[in-house]
Amino acid sequence: MIFTLLFAMWTCVLALAWLAPRKAAMAGFALALVLSAALFVHHITDPLTLSF
């Protein structure tokens, strides 16, 4: 589910880049990038099975 939300967030970021003021788009990108990286870091610190 969290990946579904992640794609939804990035869709919003791309839509912001196309429709919103520049600063809003940049801020949205920064937030989405930090959250995506945090998800990656959270998962790599878990005991892993096949690919995650």
Add this chain to the structure above:
Amino acid sequence: MNARSLSLTLNAASLYGVSAILIGAFGFQFLRNELPCPLCLLQRVFICALAAGPILNLRFGPRPSHYALSMLAALAGAAVSARQILLHILPGDPGYGSAIFGYHYYTWAFILFVAALVLLALMLLMDSQFDWTDEETRPGPLARAGILLAIGLTAANILSTLAICGFTACPDNPVRYELFQHR
């Protein structure tokens, strides 16, 4: 064609490149029924993120900060794909998914992210594209179509991921669409 026009054309072309990669990923998912694992999904996320810089460049004119956004996305994507390569690097490990021309998807993803970094750095070398930074640009129909295609394919991944994972955590090794399973 001046540097600014060339830059905008290349930015529009890059959106078609990102879209082609996402379409290719969907192709393997639906035609070969190879569902993406969570790390693969994260790589797709960063491929989608690559499109943010070109969209901003096409709308507000080329700026180094827009290229920086795409470079950060490429760097994060390269880290994720390198992680997956390392997970499967031991001798005897078959890797995840099938191979294309001898390399698995995540190896190709790593190559693509590094190539994106190199191309973005080369674009930054073109100084004269930044001479007009104050005016908002009006992208042509092909550029607009590229923007909508990239946004649409990112949105399509919402539905695809929802189908794969359902409303729970994504399986490590997905073999079916969890949303459509009746329990």
